[in-house]
Amino acid sequence: MNETIAVQSQAGVATVTLTRPDAYNAFDLPMMERFASAVVSLGADDAVRAVVVTGAGRAFCAGGDLRWATSFPAGAPAAFHTLAAAFHVAIGEIRRMPKPVIAALNGIAAGGGFSLALACDFRVMASGAALRQAYTSSGLCLDGGGTFTLPRLVGFARALEIVALDPAIDSAQALAWGLATRVVPDGEALAGAQALAAELAARSVNAFATCKTLLTDSSDTPLETQLERERAALSRCAAHPEGVEGLAAFVAKRKPRFVPS
DSSP, X not given: OXXXXXXXXXXXXXXXXXXXXXXXXXXXXXXXXXXXXXXXXXXXXXXXXXXXXXXXTTEEEOOBOHHHHHTOTTOHHHHHHHHHHHHHHHHHHHHHOSSOEEEEEOSEEETHHHHHHHHSXXXXXXXXXXXXXXXXXXXXXXXXXXXXXXXXXXXXXXXXXXXXXXXXXXXXXHHHHTSOSEEEOTTOHHHHHHHHHHHHHTSOHHHHHHHHHHHHHGGGSOHHHHHHHHHXXXXXXXXXXXXXXXXXXXXXXXXXXXXOX
């Protein structure tokens, strides 16, 4: 834990909170480096079976701190280059993480906060929260994997519309477009995300990790290659302790116990 990133774990669910509420949890470089370090550590922690990311105060995350960037000694281009390097470590780890990552959208997610939310596997959104890519309204382009995740969630045409016009996307629209997994009453985003994380943590994390990888790789993979990957992955899952337990539970007509008691 430190002044801008807080990490708490309970019953296999780790919650990472961005704690710079006075700046709407915008990232400067030290905060981003701490966030990336926390994500990498949680990805390697076998005791953690699901991760929740949220923000303190009224916002999820306002992205990169533009005031910090424009006052960077080497100039804004160097600031963005440096900040994006640390950001992309975190994004890459989230996309590769063999456990579910849930964004608890308690408020606005804009700029890098928008890309961060989309990089997570699931998004639990407060009814009063909103998504906004924001980059192009400042003459910038998306980073944080936004150009990768956005079209995969909403399709190319809708993604281009969002990039071109930069609309504020409320929770109802986000749910309709597939940008939100669930919408909950204001003040309940974190509890809702933690409940979803606990539900996922009780299931087979190995099966989730395998399917997450297969789905991610499927968009530019020929069918025959994907079929062979599925065949090999299915055999590996059947040999994994969670697969062994799941099959035994099915035969015995009982609920599987994926988390050791």
